[in-house]
Amino acid sequence: MPVLKTEGLTKVFGGLTAVLKCNIEINRGELIGLIGPNGAGKTTLFNLLTGITLPTSGTVELEGKKIQGLRPHVICKNGIARTFQNIRLFKDLTVLDNVKIAMNQHVKYGLHSAFFHNRAYRRTEAEIIEKAGDLLNIFNLYEKRDELAKNLPYGEQRQLEIARALATDPILLLLDEPAAGMNPVETAELTELITKIRRDYDLSILLIEHDMSLVMSICERIYVLDYGVVIAEGIPEEIKSNKRVIEAYLGEEVENA
Amino acid sequence: MRKLIKNRNVRIALILLAVFAVVQILDTVGFIDGYIMGIIARVCINIILAVSLNLITGFTGQFSLGHAGFMSIGAYTCAIITLRYPTVLGFIIGVIMGALCAAIIGVLVGLPTLRLRGDYLAIATLGMAEIIRILFLNMEITNGAAGLIGIPQFVNWAWLFFFTVGTIIIITNFINSAHGRASISIREDEIAAESMGIHTTRSKVTAFTIGAFFAGIAGALYASYFFFLKPELFGFAKSIDVLVIVVFGGLGSISGSVVAAVLLELISSMLQSLVALRMIIYAVLLVVIMIFRPQGLMGSKEISGIMFKGVRERVQSKVRSVGKGKGGEA
Ligand SMILES: Nc1ncnc2c1ncn2[C@@H]1O[C@H](COP(=O)(O)OP(=O)(O)OP(=O)(O)O)[C@@H](O)[C@H]1O
Ligand SMILES: [Mg+2]
Numbered sequence: 027m028p029v030l031k032t033e034g035l036t037k038v039f040g041g042l043t044a045v046l047k048c049n050i051e052i053n054r055g056e057l058i059g060l061i062g063p064n065g066a067g068k069t070t071l072f073n074l075l076t077g078i079t080l081p082t083s084g085t086v087e088l089e090g091k092k093i094q095g096l097r098p099h100v101i102c103k104n105g106i107a108r109t110f111q112n113i114r115l116f117k118d119l120t121v122l123d124n125v126k127i128a129m130n131q132h133v134k135y136g137l138h139s140a141f142f143h144n145r146a147y148r149r150t151e152a153e154i155i156e157k158a159g160d161l162l163n164i165f166n167l168y169e170k171r172d173e174l175a176k177n178l179p180y181g182e183q184r185q186l187e188i189a190r191a192l193a194t195d196p197i198l199l200l201l202d203e204p205a206a207g208m209n210p211v212e213t214a215e216l217t218e219l220i221t222k223i224r225r226d227y228d229l230s231i232l233l234i235e236h237d238m239s240l241v242m243s244i245c246e247r248i249y250v251l252d253y254g255v256v257i258a259e260g261i262p263e264e265i266k267s268n269k270r271v272i273e274a275y276l277g278e279e280v281e282n283a
Numbered sequence: 284m285r286k287l288i289k290n291r292n293v294r295i296a297l298i299l300l301a302v303f304a305v306v307q308i309l310d311t312v313g314f315i316d317g318y319i320m321g322i323i324a325r326v327c328i329n330i331i332l333a334v335s336l337n338l339i340t341g342f343t344g345q346f347s348l349g350h351a352g353f354m355s356i357g358a359y360t361c362a363i364i365t366l367r368y369p370t371v372l373g374f375i376i377g378v379i380m381g382a383l384c385a386a387i388i389g390v391l392v393g394l395p396t397l398r399l400r401g402d403y404l405a406i407a408t409l410g411m412a413e414i415i416r417i418l419f420l421n422m423e424i425t426n427g428a429a430g431l432i433g434i435p436q437f438v439n440w441a442w443l444f445f446f447t448v449g450t451i452i453i454i455t456n457f458i459n460s461a462h463g464r465a466s467i468s469i470r471e472d473e474i475a476a477e478s479m480g481i482h483t484t485r486s487k488v489t490a491f492t493i494g495a496f497f498a499g500i501a502g503a504l505y506a507s508y509f510f511f512l513k514p515e516l517f518g519f520a521k522s523i524d525v526l527v528i529v530v531f532g533g534l535g536s537i538s539g540s541v542v543a544a545v546l547l548e549l550i551s552s553m554l555q556s557l558v559a560l561r562m563i564i565y566a567v568l569l570v571v572i573m574i575f576r577p578q579g580l581m582g583s584k585e586i587s588g589i590m591f592k593g594v595r596e597r598v599q600s601k602v603r604s605v606g607k608g609k610g611g612e613a
Contacts, residue, residue: 076478102480114478116471118583126461127468131480133461137489140460141453147460154461194480 027090028053029198029230035084044070046254057231059245067254068234072200076108077101107196109187111203117176124175125158128193165189181212201233303444324508326548327443328501331450333528333540335497338454341534343490344470346405350525352412353495355517357381357502362434374437378503385499389492397487419514430513438508450497466490533579538586
């Protein structure tokens with residue numbers, strides 16, 4: 027059974043069709059790329075998968091369970107976590123708090139524990155801090171745990187977003203342009219990190235990225251979106267030589283010129 | 284590390300105990316007269332109101348304009364109960380019932396409006412407070428515009444102290460818990476919060492209901508201390524008064540709310556004799572402060588965070604030198 031399967035997924039904004047009849051399948055442990063020109067509908071697809079926007083039609087299945095129409099927090103509990111193209115950290119909170127918040131759904135203590143800080147509270151909080159610390163260590167952010175998220179350099183903010191997403195304990199991780207704005211050195215580090223967390227956390231990953239060298243080097247398969255439609259799907263070599271893909275990207279270059 | 288935390292709590296407890304004892308002694312000796320005690324009572328009640336509104340507006344980021352409405356529910360409930368059962372037990376039941384009634388109305392107003400993103404809550408709470416006021420104005424049990432007179436006075440310094448400190452501790456504890464973090468994450472970024480698994484509607488309603496509950500307590504204390512109630516006391520102006528304290532002290536700072544409640548009460552009682560000028564001076568003062576310190580007196584910082592900074596830094600450096608410092612939150 028695939029981890030994720032969409033069928034006929036469509037989103038229409040007023041008169042604009044952002045995503046049209048998308049069929050996507052991701053198997054356990056796969057790292058899949060999602061590429062396409064600006065405005066192709068990639069972020070919209072992520073929003074559909076995570077419940078931020080409701081689909082006009084079509085279905086989304088996570089491990090065989092239909093999840094379209096569910097609220098975002100429920101979808102998160104079911105195992106999809108994401109990062110945002112335009113970083114959405116909890117800016118005025120510390121690095122540690124950002125990760126702790128993402129662990130909330132595993133906190134079992136009730137309101138009375140919150141009010142009176144009893145034993146259950148103290149034990150659970152100690153556990154959370156330890157787990158969050160471990161996670162931050164992987165991203166080399168442990169030393170900065172008490173800094174405000176907004177004071178981190180850009181590259182580290184992107185990394186913290188990934189750490190925060192991992193803290194929800196997902197089975198499928200959606201990364202929306204994680205290398206955007208990074209220099210080549212940072213991008214190389216990020217590439218390594220993505221491969222590492224996929225292995226260590228037994229994750230499936232869907233990755234939106236404009237940096238073709240990154241996509242081509244680590245993705246096993248790639249979906250290409252243009253005007254909301256999947257125009258190609260295949261291994262990197264196939265995509266590189268696909269005529270429609272080249273046209274879609276050339277078209278963009280001509281428009282941008 | 285354990286010891287230090289314990290020490291810190293012990294230190295705070297000692298300070299509180301000293302404050303309590305000093306006022307209690309001055310009161311017993313007769314140094315504090317009715318006028319000063321009235322100021323103290325208003326300060327305490329305003330602290331409870333401001334801290335509970337800060338939970339809703341400062342920490343959860345939900346704009347509420349009806350705090351006086353919740354206060355009036357607590358006040359009338361407690362008054363009606365103690366008028367029938369004028370005993371300490373009746374008073375305690377009155378406070379609890381007042382708080383619970385306010386909380387129930389909180390849920391009823393919060394549930395439909397807090398599902399939506401945006402400032403629907405502000406409009407709904409504004410309307411709610413007005414409806415409640417008009418109901419109290421027209422109901423028999425509340426004696427309409429004439430109000431309730433001769434409510435048995437049970438509230439003294441001990442009760443004021445107990446409820447004020449209790450409110451501060453419980454709300455501060457809430458904020459420093461997973462539930463509180465969920466609330467704060469909504470203020471920071473609602474979309475990110477729900478994408479990280481936060482049940483945003485539930486968190487918002489919870490914070491709002493807790494806020495309403497404590498506003499009910501404040502109302503009950505008011506009824507039982509000042510022994511006279513009329514609907515006019517709980518109009519829009521009162522809600523704004525509380526909001527002013529919260530903004531003035533700093534959205535998202537409990538100690539800011541406490542300090543602001545004290546300062547603003549002192550200022551307004553100093554201006555008491557200048558009735559005509561009072562509101563003008565008060566308003567100018569607020570404008571000036573907001574120009575020079577728009578984030579409020581404390582911003583979102585806490586006094587304990589500043590007072591105990593030295594301790595925290597020492598602990599942190601120790602934790603670091605030990606290595607990874609498991610559970611090393613200071
Ligand atoms: N909430 C919305 N309301 C109306 N139109 C929208 C909305 N969100 C996205 N769109 C439109 O849908 C189209 C697809 O946008 P989307 O953000 O998904 O593209 P993208 O592939 O992520 O592009 P980029 O590479 O620039 O991030 C665009 O034309 C955009 O203007
Ligand atoms: Mg996008």
